[in-house]
């Protein structure tokens with residue numbers, strides 16, 4: 001079921017992003033890191049280029065469509081194309097990947113749970129961004145409710161044709177610039193998962209504010225914002241999926257379905273950063289060691305390179321398996337978590353080992369040395385979209401409930 005061959009379109013996407021990454025993105029990436037923002041002109045140029053690359057395989061097409069055009073029984077390649085693009089763009093610069101205009105992490109919940117009218121309304125604003133770049137975002141995490149998603153405290157109370165939201169969301173990717181954010185709230189914390197609701201809260205809604213912008217160790221060019229809701233009146237029409245959906249645990253399920261779609265993308269990005277570090281170390285070894293030199297130190301170093309490469313390749317294959325399942329419309333929660341857990345760890349190890357292999361050179365902060373940046377960027381890949389520990393809990397729960405699985 002897993003295709004190892006890329007389609008011609010996917011190969012073209014890879015090659016285009018590789019040359020853009022090498023010639024255009026990497027030379028600017030440290031400047032963006034310092035100024036804590038990706039250059040808006042670059043994002044605009046990239047958006048125009050992406051629009052022209054868009055084809056039947058392009059994952060964004062599904063986001064933009066209000067109604068599904070495709071036969072849901074037929075496999076597609078949308079998720080696979082997305083992970084190929086995510087890996088390659090993160091190889092160039094992960095901050096860009098997370099800063100691209102579009103619905104971002106807010107896309108999957110609207111796609112999974114929104115009504116046709118909501119999809120049309122919320123995705124419609126991204127159809128044409130020639131006038132202005134726009135973003136969507138995903139607001140689940142709160143101070144005191146990160147991994148423990150069931151314990152969110154942001155409240156929602158019905159009042160006529162609206163809900164009144166009160167609470168605080170933190171670490172929201174592109175939250176400050178977003179035109180809308182999918183906000184998770186609860187009608188009653190005592191109900192746990194059953195009390196959760198997902199709303200699309202639009203920028204400019206009275207009572208909806210951007211709080212502080214975080215100063216992070218890595219992914220510094222990508223915005224991470226705090227969002228505040230104070231007596232924020234959100235129309236019932238913005239409750240994702242409509243009220244009848246919430247007779248079950250739909251709010252919580254919306255959050256979880258989002259992770260099944262986004263964890264493979266995040267894992268692919270980790271593979272991209274890990275591969276960048278691995279390739280840097282490999283080239284450094286090629287340049288600085290004679291391949292024929294029969295000294296134990298050299299053997300130990302190539303053994304480390306082999307291990308880095310092997311683990312990154314294994315992570316990529318798991319990611320591809322998880323998206324192949326999604327493209328075949330099969331549940332992929334366990335595989336998405338496996339890919340994320342392995343990719344995060346393999347890529348962190350690759351970044352650490354690459355610095356060690358390059359010795360003092362690897363730790364330098366210069367205009368050319370990206371190893372130090374990759375080392376800062378990668379750590380969060382074992383934190384957001386569920387930490388490594390949480391992925392292992394998800395996997396073990398699935399293994400214990402489905403004893404037939406290997």
Ligand SMILES: Cc1cc2nc3c(=O)[nH]c(=O)nc-3n(C[C@H](O)[C@H](O)[C@H](O)COP(=O)(O)OP(=O)(O)OC[C@H]3O[C@@H](n4cnc5c(N)ncnc54)[C@H](O)[C@@H]3O)c2cc1C
Nearest residue numbers: 138139140141146147171172173383384385386387389390
């Ligand atoms: C750069 C960045 C971008 C982000 N973007 C978004 C975003 O767009 N939207 C959003 O909603 N959130 C976002 N987040 C938040 C992110 O999803 C959370 O940080 C993450 O879920 C972990 O939550 P926490 O930070 O509260 O850590 P905690 O949940 O407090 O975890 C702390 C430690 O305890 C461990 N732990 C927790 N529970 C268990 C358990 N049951 N068993 C074993 N170990 C456990 C964790 O693995 C971790 O090591 C972002 C975070 C960052 C850093």
